[in-house]
Amino acid sequence: MSDSALYAQALPAGPIDPDAPLTLLGGLTPATFMRDVWHRKPLLIRQAVPGIVPPVSREALFSLADRDDVESRMVSYFRNRWKLDNGPFAEENLPSRKTRQWSLLVQGVNLHNTAAAELMSQFRFIPDARLDDVMISYATDGGGVGPHFDSYDVFLLQVSGRRRWRISSQTKLDLVPNLPLKILSQFTAEEEWVLEPGDMLYLPPQYAHDGVAEGECMTASIGFRAPAFRELAGHFLAWLSETVEDNEDLSGRYADAGEGATIHPAQLPANLTRAVAERLTAMRWTPGMVSEFLGTHLSEPKPGVEFAEVAELTARKYEKLAQTHGVVLAPASIALYDKTHFFINGEAYEPPAALAKWLRRLADNRCLTPEEVTACAPLPDLLETFHDWTMEGWLQLLPDAV
Numbered sequence: 001m002s003d004s005a006l007y008a009q010a011l012p013a014g015p016i017d018p019d020a021p022l023t024l025l026g027g028l029t030p031a032t033f034m035r036d037v038w039h040r041k042p043l044l045i046r047q048a049v050p051g052i053v054p055p056v057s058r059e060a061l062f063s064l065a066d067r068d069d070v071e072s073r074m075v076s077y078f079r080n081r082w083k084l085d086n087g088p089f090a091e092e093n094l095p096s097r098k099t100r101q102w103s104l105l106v107q108g109v110n111l112h113n114t115a116a117a118e119l120m121s122q123f124r125f126i127p128d129a130r131l132d133d134v135m136i137s138y139a140t141d142g143g144g145v146g147p148h149f150d151s152y153d154v155f156l157l158q159v160s161g162r163r164r165w166r167i168s169s170q171t172k173l174d175l176v177p178n179l180p181l182k183i184l185s186q187f188t189a190e191e192e193w194v195l196e197p198g199d200m201l202y203l204p205p206q207y208a209h210d211g212v213a214e215g216e217c218m219t220a221s222i223g224f225r226a227p228a229f230r231e232l233a234g235h236f237l238a239w240l241s242e243t244v245e246d247n248e249d250l251s252g253r254y255a256d257a258g259e260g261a262t263i264h265p266a267q268l269p270a271n272l273t274r275a276v277a278e279r280l281t282a283m284r285w286t287p288g289m290v291s292e293f294l295g296t297h298l299s300e301p302k303p304g305v306e307f308a309e310v311a312e313l314t315a316r317k318y319e320k321l322a323q324t325h326g327v328v329l330a331p332a333s334i335a336l337y338d339k340t341h342f343f344i345n346g347e348a349y350e351p352p353a354a355l356a357k358w359l360r361r362l363a364d365n366r367c368l369t370p371e372e373v374t375a376c377a378p379l380p381d382l383l384e385t386f387h388d389w390t391m392e393g394w395l396q397l398l399p400d401a402v
């Protein structure tokens with residue numbers, strides 16, 4: 001348990017003005033970008049982040065790849081053969097930096113590194129429910145993951161060194177069979193650029209691309225998620241059946257008083273099928289329930305996330321600290337809300353209106369200033385809840401220096 005986990009390392013960025021032109025988007029406003037580009041077509045942005053400082057050094061990336069709570073992969077193309085290995089990787093088990101054509105890819109860097117979390121927050125003109133993570137790759141000369149397509153939107157930001165990107169709008173997306181990674185069987189580039197540090201390429205889903213390092217380089221992928229309907233449906237039905245108290249249709253159990261004696265004991269009783277079918281057909285849900293499910297499901301912490309435990313603090317001491325420092329969501333915390341609920345890390349609350357206002361502000365700004373905490377402190381249960389979340393590692397305090 002540590003006290004350092006009690007304090008955040010930086011003040012998070014709040015919501016972004018949709019109508020202010022952004023260097024990050026090559027001078028487009030978020031509103032224009034979302035209307036004309038997002039999910040529709042690629043966009044190359046030279047110097048999206050001028051004077052970029054890599055969020056992590058190569059050494060820091062390598063040590064993240066050595067952790068078992070961090071997802072990492074190594075892709076190599078040695079002797080004309082693609083190979084994929086999954087981490088963790090001790091540095092001495094990685095090929096030498098002088099060996100050409102290999103890459104190390106580390107997922108969820110934003111969960112462990114404040115600069116990567118800050119980078120991701122620059123994209124919050126896109127809803128948090130869609131933002132996934134920051135993946136950072138390191139490659140030696142000639143390294144890459146081969147021509148492929150992704151199922152999600154992605155911003156590919158060059159953070160150090162140079163990478164040549166080739167892209168294609170081809171609709172033929174067949175993959176080479178029996179390979180450990182997805183490689184297009186045919187790739188015909190239509191456009192190509194060499195990206196320098198600070199340059200960024202946005203690609204919509206299913207857009208074929210191939211990025212090859214020119215010398216050692218690092219690339220950050222700001223990735224998004226779009227849950228598959230089929231997968232969501234499965235989770236929704238499980239959620240629905242777990243909320244049985246609210247779901248009268250699923251209360252009770254099958255009963256068969258009066259069922260006749262059978263001479264076909266292996267046959268499914270028709271009454272059983274009928275009774276279950278009736279109950280399932282009677283199951284109803286409202287858009288409000290779907291929203292509650294989505295908020296709960298999409299705010300679930302990412303696999304492998306463990307919140308840092310903090311040293312026990314008395315409620316009295318906490319209340320004072322929260323009002324003098326303000327509170328901030330831990331980088332791995334996911335907070336969402338809808339009309340009636342507030343969701344944090346997979347839990348749903350239905351706060352009264354006076355409280356909902358502050359929780360929404362916390363979710364949008366990812367922090368409440370000392371003045372804001374002081375203003376909402378008299379609300380019943382609020383500081384107690386903040387105290388609980390802080391002890392869970394979900395919420396932190398802002399350090400004086402920030």
Ligand code: SIN
Pocket residue numbers: 103136137144145150154156209211219220221
């Ligand atoms: C990489 O960073 O090497 C791969 C990123 C991508 O193509 O999606």
Ligand code: CO
Pocket residue numbers: 148149150209
């Ligand atoms: Co890709």
